Amino acid sequence: MAGHMKLGKLIVLYDSNDISLDGALNLSFGENMQKRAESADWEYLRIEDGNDISQIAEAIAAAKRNESQPTLIEIRTIIGYGSKVAGMNKAHGNPLGKEEAKATKAAYGWNYEEEFTVPKEVKAHFEQLKHKGEAKEEEWNKLLASYKAKYPLLGDELEQVINGSVSIDAADILTFDASKAISTRVASGEAINHYVKIVPSIFGGSADLSHSTMTDIKGEQPFAAESYSGRNIYFGVREHAMGAAGNGMALHGGVKPFVSTFFVFSDYLRRQSAWLRCKSCL
Structure with missing residues (x-):
């Protein structure tokens, strides 16, 4: 339906690892995702290395440029990557266990011993994003105020729509x-x-x-x-x-x-x- 409607702002990231909970995916599934997507009028993009963040970012940027089609991005990954059950269905539903979790973190180069640690660098990055969002919100509020000053009735109606509020008189019921x-x-x-x-x-x-x-x-x-x-x-x-x-x-x-x-x-x-x-x- 999204392809039929040409919903170009819709982007789906499809995790493709050839594993299901019961075992290899080919036990129950053999569809060609490219043909399936393209037959539904979607753009199809594929990333061979799901650990390459730059490739994912480039694919998302390309999808955003296509305003006439939704986009399916198939991302090839290895389930349980870095653990001893990498690429196996055991990684799908079974917990790794404390020791294996530590070993997997070490394989990632994660050197923090305390569980659920949020590094300072990550916090600082999110602080920057917060300030960026605040600036965007201020820019939008100024635009809305300018619109309301120029078109008071339409501006009030737009604000009601944005806020989800409804103004109905008793006579309108x-x-x-x-x-x-x-x-x-x-x-x-x-x-x-x-x-x-x-x-x-x-x-x-x-x-x-x-x-x-x-x-x-x-x-x-x-x-x-x-x-x-x-x-x-x-x-x-x-x-x-x-x-x-x-x-x-x-x-x-x-x-x-x-x-x-x-x-x-x-x-x-x-x-x-x-x-x-x-x-x-x-």
Whole structure:
């Protein structure tokens, strides 16, 4: 779906070590990740040495330059690298043990005896990143203040969207006649189409069930590669991916997503949304 939508800001790092918990990966898996990615309209990049940080950084930089495709970066690694179980499935689920952990740290050149040590150099590096982030935040706040001064109404609306706040008057609340029977899906559809006019950050869709679960927003275009301004997302038969996308958008903020499917398909969507405390609507 990401390839179909041309989501160029999506980058996936795929750890490729040929090992599964049960043993060699080829016991259960033999797919060609390059062909799989490219057939889904993704850019595919491969790194042969997962310990070469500079190669990873270069691949991520290249992926960022591709604004019309998501990118899968397959990174070849050795599971349990530096330990006596390197390259073995034992490294997947079994703890190394205290002595082997020490030996593995020594193989890495890690000379700190105390467990969970954070070296001073690392702390100093993160302090620099904090100051860099503070400068970026100040730059953004100035830009937002300038925008609000020039466009007060749009500026207030943008700030509400960013903060996730909603301003609804009592008169805007949708009501139903309790004496008249109405199915939940029809009531939900009416609610969606009512509140999208009041809350501009609401958008979403269903897993190929919009006509059954009544999620179509009337008068709005599809969210598509040609234009991301549409508010109707057509996820196709992808319940799991739809749930992940909805949760991801909710965690990112700036939008109030909703996703829809039949109740029987919704178990894992509900649980994941709950423990992530996502403000997404199912």
